[in-house]
Amino acid sequence: PAPQVHSLQELRRSASLATKVFVQRDYSEGTTCQFQTKFPAELESRIERQLFEETVKTLNGFYAEAEKIGGSSYLEGCLACATAYFIFLCMETHYEKVLKKISKYIQEQNEKIYAPRGLLLTDPLERGMRVIEISIYEDRCSSGSSSSGSSSSSGGGGGGGAGGR
Amino acid sequence: MTPGGGSGPMKDCEYSQISTHSSSSPMESPHKKKKSAPKRKWEVFPGRNKFFCNGRIMMARQTGVFYLTLVLILVTSGLFFAFDCPYLSEKITPAIPAIGGILFFFVMGTLLRTSFSDPGVLPRATPDEAADLERQIGNTEDIANGSSSGGYRPPPRTKEVIINGQTVKLKYCFTCKIFRPPRASHCSLCDNCVERFDHHCPWVGNCVGKRNYRFFYMFILSLSFLTVFIFAFVITHVILRLKRTGIIRNLVHGKVCMHQFGSQQTGFLNALKDSPASVLEAVVCFFSVWSIVGLSGFHTYLISSNQTTNEDIKGSWSNKRGKENYNPYSYGNIFTNCCAALCGPLSPSLIDRRGFIQPDTPQLAGPSNGITMYGATQSQSNMCDQDQCIQSTKFVLQAAATPLLQSEPSITSEELPLPGKTTISGPCATLTLGQPTPPSSMPNLTSDTGLTDMIPLKEEHEGHQFLTPEEAPSPPGMLPSGSPITHSHTMHVLSLASQDSLHEDSVRGLVKLSSV
Numbered sequence: 292p293a294p295q296v297h298s299l300q301e302l303r304r305s306a307s308l309a310t311k312v313f314v315q316r317d318y319s320e321g322t323t324c325q326f327q328t329k330f331p332a333e334l335e336s337r338i339e340r341q342l343f344e345e346t347v348k349t350l351n352g353f354y355a356e357a358e359k360i361g362g363s364s365y366l367e368g369c370l371a372c373a374t375a376y377f378i379f380l381c382m383e384t385h386y387e388k389v390l391k392k393i394s395k396y397i398q399e400q401n402e403k404i405y406a407p408r409g410l411l412l413t414d415p416l417e418r419g420m421r422v423i424e425i426s427i428y429e430d431r432c433s434s435g436s437s438s439s440g441s442s443s444s445s446g447g448g449g450g451g452g453a454g455g456r
Numbered sequence: 457m458t459p460g461g462g463s464g465p466m467k468d469c470e471y472s473q474i475s476t477h478s479s480s481s482p483m484e485s486p487h488k489k490k491k492s493a494p495k496r497k498w499e500v501f502p503g504r505n506k507f508f509c510n511g512r513i514m515m516a517r518q519t520g521v522f523y524l525t526l527v528l529i530l531v532t533s534g535l536f537f538a539f540d541c542p543y544l545s546e547k548i549t550p551a552i553p554a555i556g557g558i559l560f561f562f563v564m565g566t567l568l569r570t571s572f573s574d575p576g577v578l579p580r581a582t583p584d585e586a587a588d589l590e591r592q593i594g595n596t597e598d599i600a601n602g603s604s605s606g607g608y609r610p611p612p613r614t615k616e617v618i619i620n621g622q623t624v625k626l627k628y629c630f631t632c633k634i635f636r637p638p639r640a641s642h643c644s645l646c647d648n649c650v651e652r653f654d655h656h657c658p659w660v661g662n663c664v665g666k667r668n669y670r671f672f673y674m675f676i677l678s679l680s681f682l683t684v685f686i687f688a689f690v691i692t693h694v695i696l697r698l699k700r701t702g703i704i705r706n707l708v709h710g711k712v713c714m715h716q717f718g719s720q721q722t723g724f725l726n727a728l729k730d731s732p733a734s735v736l737e738a739v740v741c742f743f744s745v746w747s748i749v750g751l752s753g754f755h756t757y758l759i760s761s762n763q764t765t766n767e768d769i770k771g772s773w774s775n776k777r778g779k780e781n782y783n784p785y786s787y788g789n790i791f792t793n794c795c796a797a798l799c800g801p802l803s804p805s806l807i808d809r810r811g812f813i814q815p816d817t818p819q820l821a822g823p824s825n826g827i828t829m830y831g832a833t834q835s836q837s838n839m840c841d842q843d844q845c846i847q848s849t850k851f852v853l854q855a856a857a858t859p860l861l862q863s864e865p866s867i868t869s870e871e872l873p874l875p876g877k878t879t880i881s882g883p884c885a886t887l888t889l890g891q892p893t894p895p896s897s898m899p900n901l902t903s904d905t906g907l908t909d910m911i912p913l914k915e916e917h918e919g920h921q922f923l924t925p926e927e928a929p930s931p932p933g934m935l936p937s938g939s940p941i942t943h944s945h946t947m948h949v950l951s952l953a954s955q956d957s958l959h960e961d962s963v964r965g966l967v968k969l970s971s972v
Contacts, residue, residue, distance in 0.1 A: 311584050318617045318626070320650065321785055322638050360792075360800050368670075368799025375565030376671060379802070387799045419579040419806045452778060 307429055313364040314347065314423040326415070326423055333427060338408050346400055346412070347423065350393065355388035390416060482785050498809040502580060503648040508959045511809035513572040515661045516646050522571055522661030529567070529679070532740050535733040540693045543731070547696060552689060559682040566675035567660065572806040575665030576651035577634060578640060586633040593628075639785070641766055655765040664765075667805065670798045673755050680745075687741035690734045697730055727750045759797045760790040818906035 312334060317327045328347045330340045367385055371378050397414050405412055405425075413424040499510035506515050508598045533556075541553040550966035579935070581589070593613055613628035615635050626635045629642050636642070641653035652666035664672045699705070719753050728735060759767060762785050767773060787793050 294722075311588070313585060313588050316637065318619055318638055320626075321619050358803070360796050364801045365795055365799045368795075371802075372670075372674060372798065375562045375674075376569050376876065377565060384802050384804075386803055390804060404608050416804070416806070418585065419634075421578070421581070421637075423587060424584070 305327070309427045312425045312427065314369040314425065318420060323358050324415075324420055327349045331425070335426060337410055338405070342404055346404070349396065350415075353389055353393045353396065356443065357393075393406070393430045471920070474927050480543055497807070497811050497813055500813065501807065501809070503577065504646050505577075505648070508572075514574050514809060515571055516656065516658075516663065518645070518658065519661040521658040525659045525661075526566070528740060528744075529560075529563060529682075532686060532737050535737050536690065539731050539733040540690055543696070544693055546599045548692075555687075556682075556685060559678060559685060562678040563675065563682050566678060570657075570664070570668050570671040570675050571662050571968040572805060573662075573668045573671065574809070575663040576653075576667040576803070577646075577663075577665075577805075577807050578637070578649040579807050580631070580650060581633040587633070589628075589633065603687065621782035622782060624784065639767070640762060652764060653766055658851070667803060670802075673752075673759065676748060676752045676755060676852045680749045683741050683744045683748055686737055687745060690737045690741065693731060694728065694734050694738070697728075701726065760793050762793040762797065810946065841931065934952070 310333065312331045314326050314329075314331065317325045319325075326347050328344050328351075330343055334343060364385060394414055394416070396414050401412050409428040411426040411428065413426065415421070415423050418424055496511050498514075499508040501507070504517045506517055506519065507513065536556065537553060537560075541556065581956055589748045602923070613635070615626040615628070617626060617638070619638060622637050626638060627650050628635050631642060631647065634649065636649055637651060639652045640649050642649045643653065643656050645656050646663055648663070650663050650665035652669065654664040654669055654672075656663045660672065660675070662668070755765075758765060761783065763773060763783060767783075771777065773781060775781060787796060860869070
C-alpha cells in the first residue's frame with residue numbers, strides 16, 4: 292500500500308484542488324443508502340460516463356448488501372439481543388465488515404481510475420453518508436505526471452519532482 | 457453503542473465543525489488550532505452533548521433524570537434482591553432470584569446502551585458541501601424567481617422526493633446545513649440532526665433514533681417484565697408473611713370480629729415490619745407499571761407499523777390526511793416490520809467521536825476564517841488525505857468565502873429559521889411532557905416528582921408548544937403539491953411554498969423570539 296499511497300501523494304502535491312462535485316443521495320427507495328447515478332456535468336471532460344456510473348452502481352450494491360435484511364442479519368440481531376447487546380463489544384457487525392470492503396474498493400478505484408484523471412473520491416462515510424465527494428484537481432505540471440497511476444514511486448516521483456517537493 | 461468497535465475496525469470519520477462556528481465566531485476558532493496535543497473529535501463536537509470516557513460515551517446535556525432512572529431501578533431491584541428474594545427462594549423456588557437477576561441484567565444492559573450510544577447523529581455539512589448546496593439553492597431560486605438572491609438570505613428550503621410512490625418533503629436544516637434525509641429530525645435539546653428521529657427521552661438522557669431505537673425498545677420491554685415481576689413477587693412475599701401470622705386464615709374463616717380487628721391490624725403491621733422494603737418496592741412498581749407497560753405497548757404498535765413517535769404524533773401517515781396517504785417505509789406486514797426494526801443491521805456511528813483531529817499545518821493553510829480541520833483519515837491512505845486537507849483548505853478559503861459571507865447574516869439571525877426545525881422537535885418535547893397516551897418513559901414515582909422533572913423542560917419549550925399546532929395543520933409535505941416532482945438528479949427546490957412558508961416562518965420567528 293505504501294507505494295500506491297505515495298503516488299497519490301505526489302499527485303496531490305503537483306496539483307491544486309479546483310473544485311468538488313457532490314453526488315447526492317437517492318431517496319427514491321426509502322432511507323436505504325443509495326447514491327444518484329446521474330453523471331455530474333463537471334466531470335464531463337474528466338472521466339468516461341460509464342466508469343463513473345459503474346463506480347456508483349458498485350457502491351450502491353455494497354450499501355444494499357450492508358443494509359440487507361435477511362437471514363444472516365436476523366441471526367446477528369437475535370444473537371445480539373439475547374446477549375443484551377454486549378456482544379457488540381467484541382464482535383464486528385456485518386455492516387462494519389461491508390464498510391471495510393467499501394473503503395478498499397474506493398481506494399482501489401482512486402488509484403486505478405480516478406487519480407490518473409486528476410480526481411479523488413472521498414468515502415461517503417466521512418461525509419455522514421450524505422454525498423460522494425469527488426475532488427477535481429487541476430494539474431499544474433505536465434499531463435504526464437497526472438497519468439502516473441502506476442504504483443511505482445519512481446514514476447510518480449518524476450512528476451512530483453517537477454511539482455517541487 | 458460501538459465504543460471499542462466503533463473506532464477500531466471502523467475507519468475514522470472526518471468531521472468538521474466549521475460551518476457553524478466559523479461564521480458565527482471567527483475569533484474563537486484560532487485557539488482551537490493552536491493546541492499542541494492532538495484533540496479528539498468529540499472535544500470539538502458542535503452539538504449539545506456530553507461525552508465521557510474519552511468519547512466512548514455520548515449523552516444529552518441534561519442527565520439529571522437519567523440518574524433518577526438509574527437510582528429507581530437500582531434501588532428497587534436492590535431491595536428486591538436483598539429483602540424479598542431470600543424469603544422467596546426459600547419458600548418457593550430459587551429460580552425467582554435467578555430470573556430476576558437475568559431481567560435486571562437485561563434492563564441495565566439495554567438502558568446503558570440506549571443512554572450511552574450515538575442515536576444516529578448526522579454530522580454537520582462540511583463547508584464545501586454547504587457552499588455547494590447554497591449555490592444550488594441559489595441557482596434554483598434565481599431561476600424560479602427570476603431575480604438575484606444575492607444579499608438577502610433565502611427562505612427555508614424543501615426538496616421533494618418520491619419514496620415508494622409517496623411524496624415526502626425533505627427539509628433543509630439551517631443549523632446543520634444539510635437537507636435532512638427522510639425521517640430525520642433536528643433535536644433542539646441536543647442541537648443535532650438525528651436519523652430516524654423518534655423522540656428525545658430525558659429518562660435515558662439521550663435522543664432515541666435509528667441506532668439506539670432497538671435498545672430503547674428492549675429496555676422498556678424488559679423493564680415492563682421486571683416491574684411486573686418484582687411487583688408480583690413482592691405481593692406474594694407480603695401475602696406469604698401475612699399467611700404465617702394467621703391473619704388470612706382468620707379472615708378467610710370469618711373469625712375476625714370488630715374487637716379483634718385491632719389485634720389483627722397490629723399483626724398485619726408486624727408482618728410488614730419484617731419486610732419494610734416490600735412496601736416501598738410495591739409502591740414504586742405499582743406506579744411504574746402503568747406508564748412502562750403502556751409505553752411498551754405504544755412502541756410495539758409503532759414498530760409493527762414502522763413509524764416513529766415523531767411521525768405518529770404529527771399524523772404523517774394517517775388516513776386522515778387523505779385516502780392515498782400511506783406509510784412508504786412499512787414493509788407491509790407486521791412481522792417484517794418488527795424484524796427490520798429490531799433485528800435489522802446496525803449502522804455505524806457517523807460522527808467519529810474518538811478520531812483525532814488532523815493537526816493543521818499553519819504555514820500551508822494560511823490565515824483561516826475559522827477553518828480548522830478538513831482532513832480525512834482513511835486507514836490506508838493517511839498521507840494522501842493530509843495533503844488533500846491542505847489543498848482543500850486553500851480551496852475552501854477561496855471558493856467558500858463568498859457564499860459563507862452571504863450566509864453569515866443567516867447564522868446570526870438564526871432565530872428566524874429556528875422555529876422551522878424546532879417545531880419538529882416540539883412534538884418530541886411535548887411527548888416527554890406527557891402526552892395523552894403513556895408518557896415518554898419511566899416510573900412517575902409520585903406525580904409531584906414527575907411534574908417537577910418535566911416543568912423545566914416545559915418552560916424551555918413552551919414557545920414551541922404553541923408552534924406545534926401551527927405546524928400540524930400546514931404540513932407542506934403530505935399533500936401532493938402541484939406536479940409530483942419525480943426525484944430527478946438536479947435538485948428541484950419548491951419555491952412555490954416559499955411565499956407561504958416565508959410568512960409562516962417569520963411569524964414563527966417572531967413567536968420564537970418573543971418566547972425566548
